[in-house]
Amino acid sequence: MNLPRSIALDELELDALTELVNLGVGRAAASLRNMVEDQVLLSVPAVAIVTREQAAQIIGEREAGELVAVHQAFDGDISGRALLIFPETNSLELVRAVTGGQLPLEDIIELEQEALAETGNIILNACLATIANMLQRSLSISLPEILHGHGPDFFAMAHALAIENAVLFLYIDFSVKHRDIRGYIAMLMDLPALESLKALLGDLIRRTAGDIPRTHASS
Amino acid sequence: MTRKILIVDDSRLARMSVARALGTLRPDWTRIEAANAEEALALAARERPDIALLDFNMPGRDGLALAAELRALAPKMPLAVISANIQDEIAARAREVDAAFLPKPLTEQALGDFLSRIQPSPEAAAR
Numbered sequence: 001m002n003l004p005r006s007i008a009l010d011e012l013e014l015d016a017l018t019e020l021v022n023l024g025v026g027r028a029a030a031s032l033r034n035m036v037e038d039q040v041l042l043s044v045p046a047v048a049i050v051t052r053e054q055a056a057q058i059i060g061e062r063e064a065g066e067l068v069a070v071h072q073a074f075d076g077d078i079s080g081r082a083l084l085i086f087p088e089t090n091s092l093e094l095v096r097a098v099t100g101g102q103l104p105l106e107d108i109i110e111l112e113q114e115a116l117a118e119t120g121n122i123i124l125n126a127c128l129a130t131i132a133n134m135l136q137r138s139l140s141i142s143l144p145e146i147l148h149g150h151g152p153d154f155f156a157m158a159h160a161l162a163i164e165n166a167v168l169f170l171y172i173d174f175s176v177k178h179r180d181i182r183g184y185i186a187m188l189m190d191l192p193a194l195e196s197l198k199a200l201l202g203d204l205i206r207r208t209a210g211d212i213p214r215t216h217a218s219s
Numbered sequence: 220m221t222r223k224i225l226i227v228d229d230s231r232l233a234r235m236s237v238a239r240a241l242g243t244l245r246p247d248w249t250r251i252e253a254a255n256a257e258e259a260l261a262l263a264a265r266e267r268p269d270i271a272l273l274d275f276n277m278p279g280r281d282g283l284a285l286a287a288e289l290r291a292l293a294p295k296m297p298l299a300v301i302s303a304n305i306q307d308e309i310a311a312r313a314r315e316v317d318a319a320f321l322p323k324p325l326t327e328q329a330l331g332d333f334l335s336r337i338q339p340s341p342e343a344a345a346r
Contacts, residue, residue: 015230015232018230019230019232019233022230022276023303023323023324025304026276026302026304026305027304029304030303030304030306033307039308040306042276042304044229044277044278130303204232208232208235208236209235209239210239210242
């Protein structure tokens with residue numbers, strides 16, 4: 001995809017972004033591990049600029065069935081949406097895992113929405129907060145919302161202009177070692193957000209290389 | 220005493236960050252870098268580093284698998300596995316191969332503490 005030069009990420013910027021996501025998801029996995037009391041396995045993050053359709057296809061190729069997603073929008077110097085996605089059939093298992101496995105099925109079903117929202121909230125916040133801290137910016141994060149459907153339902157956006165159809169798409173596979181739970185953490189950013197993200201990644205790289213003081217205050 | 224330290228991370232930014240902290244803490248040390256486990260093993264066999272700092276989450280073999288192989292190559296070499304993924308199981312596996320476990324992003328303080336544990340700084344040694 002041809003992108004305007006102002007938003008194309010160079011090799012080191014892409015490296016920095018991948019590393020940020022790695023840090024964020026690593027923290028998120030540690031939070032999830034404490035909730036399910038079982039080891040959480042993670043893949044290395046994939047980062048690409050794709051269309052929304054391609055993003056939906058990437059998830060769709062891996063998961064043909066119904067999906068559940070916990071969705072949170074983030075807003076600030078960079079804005080976008082973060083999703084914790086897993087197969088609908090894993091949903092009760094995840095709730096069972098986070099509630100400790102002692103509850104009867106009817107209670108688990110009753111708790112499902114609430115437990116999913118809270119689990120997603122903890123995981124996505126751990127991820128987004130780490131990224132925001134590393135970039136020395138604050139992000140406001142919306143309340144979690146539960147979505148049911150397929151990949152395209154999650155990535156569609158009403159009133160999108162043609163240029164907004166391209167998104168920065170990051171995703172990571174995760175699974176819980178001794179349970180039948182697998183899923184994805186995905187983040188979508190519109191191209192206008194990429195311009196500020198590029199600038200912030202540049203700042204991070206300069207701070208890391210030592211060109212500007214590490215005490216550089218965030219504005 | 221000047222030492223040779225191997226830094227392994229698939230992220231160049233992460234290697235820059237470690238290199239910068241080392242530049243402050245142990246400016247006279249020699250740094251060698253690798254971007255994955257394969258490169259690291261080849262480099263370690265050739266260069267014989269004294270210490271290695273390994274990222275955990277890398278494509279291909281992860282930092283713990285690499286730690287075990289480096290351990291076989293150099294049974295006494297101080298190793299540290301660095302990860303933002305601070306799950307108990309990962310820390311436990313690091314201990315099994317006698318590697319320290321350091322949280323990512325690595326702070327100068329945490330790196331300094333690790334280096335002091337394995338080898339006192341020149342100033343401390345002179346006291």
